[in-house]
Amino acid sequence: MYRKTALYFILPIAALFVFMKNPDDGGKGKKREKTAFQTSQQWKPVTDIRADVAIVYGVGGNPSDKVKGKTFEERVQSWCDKGYTAHFMTGIAWGEYQDYFTGKWDGKWHLDEGQVQVNGDTIWHGRMVPYIVPTGNFLKYMKEKHVKRVIDAGVDAIYMEEPEFWARAGYSEAFKKEWKNYYGFEWRPQHESPENTYLANKLKYQLYYNALKEVFTYAKEYGKSKGMNVRCYVPTHSLVNYSQWMIVSPEASLASLDCVDGYIAQVWTGTSREPNYFNGSAKERVFETAFLEYGSMESMTAPTGRKMFFLTDPIEDRARDWVDYKKNYEATFTAQLLYPKIANYEVMPWPDRIYEGLYRTSKNSDVRERIPRHYSTQMQVMINTLNDMPVSDNKVTGAEGISVLMANSLMFQRFPVHAGYDDPQLSNFYGQALPFLKRGVPVKAVHLENVGYKESLKATKVLLMTYSNMKPLSAEAHSFIAAWVKDGGILVYSGRDSDPYQTVQEWWNTGDHRYAAPSDHLFAKMNMSASPKEGEYSFGKGTVYILRSDPKEYVLKAGGDEKLIDVVKRMYEQKAKAGALTFKNNFYLKRGNYDLVSVLNESVSDKPYILKDIVIDLFDPDLPVLSEKIIKPGQQAFLYNVSRIKNKNKAQVLASASRVDNEVPENKAYSFTCKSPTKTTNSMRVLLPSAPKTTILTDHSGMQVADVKMSWDPLSHTSYLSFENSPEGINVRFTW
Structure with missing residues (x-):
């Protein structure tokens, strides 16, 4: 399955939590659920990205990923065996539910329960997968066939994603019956009057509000009967995007339900590149739109205390090129980090698509290739910062309120x-x-x-x-x-x-x-x-x-x-007497040791933003150390500020295109293990008290790693390393 574009499709995001001990918990058995990704496939070395959570999608998998011969339980176990906490998610408005639609489940065909347009055509999400009018019978099927099985497998959290009803739908017999039940009078065609449209969309909104309430209430009660505290989350597009794409969803109202524990904010290049008007011109404004999308998601839950994961995607569903993907990934990634009170992340969806898909090398090229090494390195540096991204009380620069x-x-x-x-x-x-x-x-x-x-x-x-x-x-x-x-x-x-x-x-x-x-x-x-x-x-x-x-x-x-x-x-x-409402062309946020900058075009000036300090450029796969960074209009920057490190005598990894663990500080020595997907290149900067005398890298079998690039930067007191990644782990040891 893929995410809808403004006309048709969008990528699913989902999550299921299997109770197990996480390797990063210090042996205390507590689950760390700060970062996650989703896949319908079993563990593979090429997608071993080392987030906390592997989101295993769908009881029946995802046919677009060609999952064959693996049961849901086997896929979950394959990730657990590699040290992940496993999550589960499935769609509430669509999914691989052919056994329901074709009558295998209850002996009756239910294709008439799809969302239908005025011309009588069903809106499809895939082959034999209609967008659904959530009838009582369908919800019964979801509870009995999917939710129950997931909880029986030991899952203690369930994500029902994308409760979506298309604004152009509302003409099926199933919807007409729901109309009569809800309003007490006969259905009225929504295209005939504003009032009919308003009533139709109000009902669509209510249907998915009730659907999630019913399914989540069942999940919590059934889990409780088995001694489990089941958590329930809603991965959803922002209100900004659903409104722009003409989709109806319950959105903010769900935050007040006791059975809803939180959300995943599904914001990515595909949603944020939707054009908007400013100063008489309609065009893509990806950073600005993403900033507003994430802001609407934060607003939805901030007063309620519900948990929020922010999502970004290094690519998108629509076929573009690697240059385009990289530019817009930087924009959306920066936008999410400018909300310093949110520190849980869905680091990517569908890594199989990202690492194994073929996309154009540039806008005007017909050559297609897998993700370039420089981009996979940069992306892995970025997502690994999210494992330690702090909550901050600092605020984005600019007039508040x-x-x-x-x-x-x-x-x-x-x-x-x-x-x-x-x-x-x-x-x-x-x-x-x-x-x-x-x-x-x-x-x-x-x-x-x-x-x-x-x-x-x-x-x-x-x-x-x-x-x-x-x-x-x-x-x-x-x-x-x-x-x-x-x-x-x-x-x-x-x-x-x-x-x-x-x-x-x-x-x-x-x-x-x-x-x-x-x-x-x-x-x-x-x-x-x-x-x-x-x-x-x-x-x-x-x-x-x-x-x-x-x-x-x-x-x-x-x-x-x-x-x-x-x-x-x-x-x-x-x-308001709130001070001067000053205008500028940039945003800056100091977040822990990270500096985030976005410089706006179409603004009050074309001046670049100049940051003078000792920083590591995290958008550059070579992780250069700079004393000055210049960011031009239309660009963003993500920097590690070496000057703000509190204890510069403590050896530590500052940036890496891998997940680092097993750190062992010794007297004049420091060692650790780093893991990341195969067929990718690691790039890392390690702070040391002084230049290393020896640097030894070995693989999981103890063999010394060849083709290691090393250098020492006296300005930042960092050692730079570059070598081939391994999901089994590369052991690094410095002495000085």
């Missing part, structure tokens, strides 16, 4: 277009975020579903919001926003409130409420009249500023954001 409000209903208004009102490339969202992000302001996301948590708005000085692209699913959120403003918050509301979804039958215009638009209910909470004109209003200690433009107008034409920038700058400085 500007947030953009999001809601799950962003996904409800994307398809089809009604009354000629369009939101091209989700511009009503990007129109609020990109004008500031492009000027070096680290914009945060706030989820409307989470504003009841005090922490959600705690750090926000100015909240940007609109209802041109989303609607509040309940009235309760407005009470929290109004209370925040009354206590001194600054709200900048942009919107003409004229899109066709303003008048759908919902809580703000039914029952005791008779508001023409949902924003009027919010304004009433702050003692404002209905449909207030553009301008500034006071409420308690806070301020509301109304801009009667839809946010898309800020980005669909060049210079369209000038008024927004002027208003927000004035509100930030004069009303």
Whole structure:
């Protein structure tokens, strides 16, 4: 299986945890689950990347990976035998469930339960694999055939990935039955009116919310009956991406369920290269989009305390070239690390595809080859830093406190277009975020579903919001926003409130409420009249500023954001008294001994960012030591800062394209073992108190390793080594 592109496919990510002792636990039997990767295949030396967790995909495997002759239990055991903790994941909206669809499980065909478009065509994820309307019968099958077997195998965590319902779907008989059960009246075609579209998407959202709640509740209860504490996670795209790709999913609402323990943020080049508008131009802005995607995922769980894994992918599903993959991998990798409170990672999906797939050597070449040695070395250096990446209290440089409000209903208004009102490339969202992000302001996301948590708005000085692209699913959120403003918050509301979804039958215009638009209910909470004109209003200690433009107008034409920038700058400085709202063309974060830099193009200047210090360039497979690093617009940097090492007399590996363990410090000696996939080249820098007198490398059988490149750098006091990797381990010993 592959991830969907904006039109069709996306890569699955999943996870299952088998209880076993991890070799990195110091012998105490505790599982270390900081880094992970996923594969449907058994252990192979070419994919032995040495993360903490090997994610074994699917009870029935993944036919696109051509798994043959290996049962689920055998695949799990093959990774456990090599010292990994094994995880399990499967899809909740699609999967290799042909035994269900063809009647093998219960004697009845269920292909009519697929998601169907208006023309009657089923939306397929693969051969005989439709995207599913999650009926009660399907959930029964998932529990009995998959979840039970996984738990019986000793799995204590289950990941159900990608709860997805396409916005263009909603015409199957199965969906019509769910409609009647949920609403109590007959199904209505969603293309005929905005209200029908809203009702259809609200139901899609609810179906997968209920599906995950039911499956996870069963998993926890069944696990408890066997004396197990089963954890349940949801690997999912960001709200930004699902909204842009026109997919409906429960997203943030799941974080409040007791049966949901956390998420994997499925962000990668394929999602982040989706074009967006800024300054009148539509194009790929991979770093910026990734930054906003990761931010929306962090916002989803930060107030709830749920665990979050961030994902990156060194390649992507769409056929590109190695040069393209490398450039965009650096952008997404940097973006994820600019969130210093997140320190758990899915380091890659499908290593079999990454290490064994054939891709073009460059954009204009027809030559296809496996991953170049320089790129596999760089990638392995990068992913091995994640094993030790610290949580940090440091913050990304830039004016703090500007947030953009999001809601799950962003996904409800994307398809089809009604009354000629369009939101091209989700511009009503990007129109609020990109004008500031492009000027070096680290914009945060706030989820409307989470504003009841005090922490959600705690750090926000100015909240940007609109209802041109989303609607509040309940009235309760407005009470929290109004209370925040009354206590001194600054709200900048942009919107003409004229899109066709303003008048759908919902809580703000039914029952005791008779508001023409949902924003009027919010304004009433702050003692404002209905449909207030553009301008500034006071409420308690806070301020509301109304801009009667839809946010898309800020980005669909060049210079369209000038008024927004002027208003927000004035509100930030004069009303919030948050200091100067300064603009720049870069972001910098100090995270432990790591330095992260991203320099923006299309920004306030074209100046490079110059970092002067003793650093190791982690994006360069040769790991050069630099005293100055220059980062140009459109580029990122990932650096190890040697100057910040606290104890420079302690021998230690600073960077390596391998996993290092079995470290033994001695008097004037230091040894360790490093493991990484076969057919890759190691590159490493080791800090030593003084230049080594001897450097000996041996393989697992004790034979001395040949063709080792060595050098000593007196500036950083590091020894550089390069040699062929081995999954069995290479033993390194220095004396000085």
